[in-house]
Amino acid sequence: MARIALIGYRGSGKSTIARILAKELGYKLIELDRLIDERSGASIPEIVSKFGWERFRELETELLKEALNQEDVVLDLGGGIVEKEGNRELISRHCFVVWLKASPEVLIARIKESSHRPSLTGKSFIEEVPEVLARREPLYSSIAELVVDTEKNSPEQAVKEIIRALAKNQPD
Secondary structure, three states: OEEEEEHHHHHHHHHHHHHHHHHOOOOOEEEEHHHHEEEEEEEOOHHHHHHOOOHHHHHHHHHHHHHHOOOEEEEEEOOOOOHHHHHHHHHHHOOOOEEEEOOOOHHHHHHOOOOOOOOOOOOHHHHHHHHHHHHHHHHHHOOEEEEEOOOOOOHHHHHHHHHHHHHHOOOO
């Protein structure tokens, strides 16, 4: 398939795995959060503090639609993109969808190492991760064609698993 979408909570390994996967396949990498920063001229925390999460989600949807016009791409999608039903429909209709999954404890540890994102709920991320993850996991699951455990697999192992699944998914 020409479009591969990586979904999952922040800290699940999407950016790292997307870079390796795009390189392995010779595909273009589209990091949606970075694209939002570039196009809006503001960082995600700035957008959220000035305009709120709803405006950020609108920008995210606009740029998702644009990205889906391209072929041979790996899409590194923001963790909350699945919150909007329309986004889930677009992603599942146009992409091979891979959910990168890890436990709340592992996600918290990874987020602690490099957190430059605003809180989604106003709570500490130790309280926030399990709460938001409980809401999002059914959404990730509803569109995922492949689930990869990034807690047990290295990024390189995850990429191999995705490539194997893609090969099985190709029409004969």
